[in-house]
Amino acid sequence: xxxxxxxxxxxxxxxxxxxxxxxxxxxxTIATADVYRDGEWWLTDHRIRDAWSVxxxxxxxxxxxxxxxxxxxxxxAGAVVGGTDVSGMGSADGQEPxxxxxxxxxxxxxxxxxxxAGSSGVLGVAPEADLLSVSMSFELNDVVPSDKQIATGVxxxxxxxxxxxxxxxxxxxxxxxxxxxxxxxYAADHDVLVVAATxxxxxxxxxxxxxxTIPGVLVVGGIGEDRVVSSTASAPGVTVGVVAASEGLVGSxxxxxxxxxxxxxxxxxxxxxxxxxxxxxxxxxxxxxxxNRIIRTATPVGSVPNVNYGYGIVNAQKAVAARVxxxxxxxxxxxxxxxxxxxxxxxxxxxxxxxxxxxxxxxxPTGPSEDDVRSAExxxxxxxxxxxxxxxxxxxxxxxxxxxLAALRARVIRRxxxxxxxxxxxxxxxx
Numbered sequence: 001x002x003x004x005x006x007x008x009x010x011x012x013x014x015x016x017x018x019x020x021x022x023x024x025x026x027x028x029t030i031a032t033a034d035v036y037r038d039g040e041w042w043l044t045d046h047r048i049r050d051a052w053s054v055x056x057x058x059x060x061x062x063x064x065x066x067x068x069x070x071x072x073x074x075x076x077a078g079a080v081v082g083g084t085d086v087s088g089m090g091s092a093d094g095q096e097p098x099x100x101x102x103x104x105x106x107x108x109x110x111x112x113x114x115x116x117a118g119s120s121g122v123l124g125v126a127p128e129a130d131l132l133s134v135s136m137s138f139e140l141n142d143v144v145p146s147d148k149q150i151a152t153g154v155x156x157x158x159x160x161x162x163x164x165x166x167x168x169x170x171x172x173x174x175x176x177x178x179x180x181x182x183x184x185x186y187a188a189d190h191d192v193l194v195v196a197a198t199x200x201x202x203x204x205x206x207x208x209x210x211x212x213t214i215p216g217v218l219v220v221g222g223i224g225e226d227r228v229v230s231s232t233a234s235a236p237g238v239t240v241g242v243v244a245a246s247e248g249l250v251g252s253x254x255x256x257x258x259x260x261x262x263x264x265x266x267x268x269x270x271x272x273x274x275x276x277x278x279x280x281x282x283x284x285x286x287x288x289x290x291x292n293r294i295i296r297t298a299t300p301v302g303s304v305p306n307v308n309y310g311y312g313i314v315n316a317q318k319a320v321a322a323r324v325x326x327x328x329x330x331x332x333x334x335x336x337x338x339x340x341x342x343x344x345x346x347x348x349x350x351x352x353x354x355x356x357x358x359x360x361x362x363x364x365p366t367g368p369s370e371d372d373v374r375s376a377e378x379x380x381x382x383x384x385x386x387x388x389x390x391x392x393x394x395x396x397x398x399x400x401x402x403x404x405l406a407a408l409r410a411r412v413i414r415r416x417x418x419x420x421x422x423x424x425x426x427x428x429x430x431x
């Protein structure tokens with residue numbers, strides 16, 4: 001099925017390569033009367049409008065594993081072609097907003113593949129790509145454990161035609177459960193790209209956590225309009241691949257509304273959209289080479305790679321059109337090899353919850369959990385190199401201190417909270 005999809009995109013690419021949008025009009029001069037459309041500064045800054053002269057993502061399917069995507073929103077009309085619910089609490093088509101953060105999934109989807117509403121509304125990076133909505137719960141769930149929801153969602157997305165899976169949340173631990181090994185390797189084996197957000201320092205995420213620590217995943221940090229890594233809407237880590245806009249974002253919300261927001265929850269779907277443009281323009285490429293085009297054509301900031309910018313700021317036009325040498329393996333690592341080298345025992349956890357995007361950081365626990373200690377020991381050979389706060393030596397001291405361990409045990413469940421990596425800006429929430 002996937003090979004037919006790639007062949008279909010190859011034919012499409014030969015056709016769309018002949019077309020150009022807004023011929024003779026510089027991208028930066030395109031104007032509308034809509035505050036949301038006019039606010040999409042990344043479409044010009046990341047040279048996305050320029051890439052549209054080649055493709056707008058036709059023939060590519062992006063799965064959004066999140067709180068549900070409202071496919072009836074005017075900005076997403078015709079975009080959502082399928083879906084499911086993995087929480088046991090949502091609608092069968094995955095389009096019912098779930099929980100207090102029910103708007104989150106629709107905002108993420110709109111940045112990836114929003115169609116806009118004519119000359120207004122949110123226009124995604126790949127406005128001709130299709131969407132799959134996989135609804136999950138960011139809250140404690142007595143029906144389906146949260147880790148299982150992710151594993152099930154990834155597998156369902158692969159089996160139902162996803163080319164790209166975007167994950168705008170973080171587990172806030174460098175390690176991940178064994179069930180994710182199987183699901184993420186399944187995606188890799190079927191040549192499906194996974195894009196994940198780093199998390200936000202402004203929400204208490206001081207370093208990247210799973211799924212943004214999993215080898216082979218394209219990890220996205222955030223910058224502001226000044227092209228400087230965000231001090232609040234990003235998080236550092238040695239697995240950061242590229243950065244994209246995470247401040248002054250716009251997003252569609254359930255029921256036809258829109259709002260402004262901040263967070264790498266928005267940066268991740270922007271990069272997922274760029275990946276869709278690359279796949280549409282180059283259907284012959286496997287995931288390793290799609291990733292390679294994105295990271296090699298990014299604009300470097302400082303040494304490459306580094307813990308804040310990864311390989312640099314994304315450039316959609318170059319990712320689509322530049323000459324890039326082919327690679328034989330994923331430049332961001334191989335999960336199967338990591339499992340062979342580092343996974344010594346099965347690791348599953350108790351049920352945990354995702355915090356709201358506007359969660360007060362002061363309410364969140366600080367310091368490492370027991371699972372952080374365990375996973376850091378597994379990952380010490382490569383993962384902790386750029387995370388000075390998570391050194392093996394520091395964990396050794398913690399593990400040797402009975403009093404500290406007792407305190408940690410009392411906070412295991414709280415520290416294992418998932419956290420959504422998109423932080424709303426209440427001052428700019430325009431409904």
